[in-house]
Amino acid sequence: EVQLVESGGGLVQPGGSLRLSCAASGFTFSSYEMNWVRQAPGKGLEWVSYISSSGSTIFYADSVKGRFTISRDNAKNSMYLQMNSLRAEDTAVYYCARYVGYNVDYWGQGTLVTVSS
């Protein structure tokens, strides 16, 4: 069974940093592209970042470019999102999502990031 478990969310002040983690199991993690997708409270979904299976190709949404860094460790079956210079508008549930053929097929349960003073 495919499982994606996010962790690392919490309350952080504006300008602060957080590192999210996604632990994958139930599939060959190193063979799959992955994404981070977020959802602000009561709002729709927003794609945040993409990483290829090897980690060599990375894309970011304009809203986070230069502040967020995606990475993965295939030996640990894990993906990460380093978030710096956080803003109030970054407040959201962040989902780890497996990507197959230009479609997200599995999602984690999400981790809540709240940016507030």
Add this chain to the structure above:
Amino acid sequence: QSALTQPRSVSGSPGQSVTISCTGTSNDVGGYNCVSWYQQHPGKAPKLMIYDVSKRPSGVPDRFSGSKSGNTASLTISGLQAEDEADYFCCSYAGSYTFEVFGTGTKVTVL
């Protein structure tokens, strides 16, 4: 990149059919056959219902179907059931720069 446009809500009685539209541009919906639909119950993670415009993952009832015409994709739920009450989001690939763009979301209510 603007979000894809969906109706805020649709409703139907059990057994009826409802259709949700998802309107984009030639840079996303109209340019690629990479439209997916997700069902999200309150407090839960989204679940893939349709991918590549009209394909159903295993385990998704055939009451759910997808289609596309021009810059608008559609999700139809036939034989509406109580458990179909949820939020539905569309998503389209939008090229290697914008990557993925999601819809604004539609709340389906079963009357």
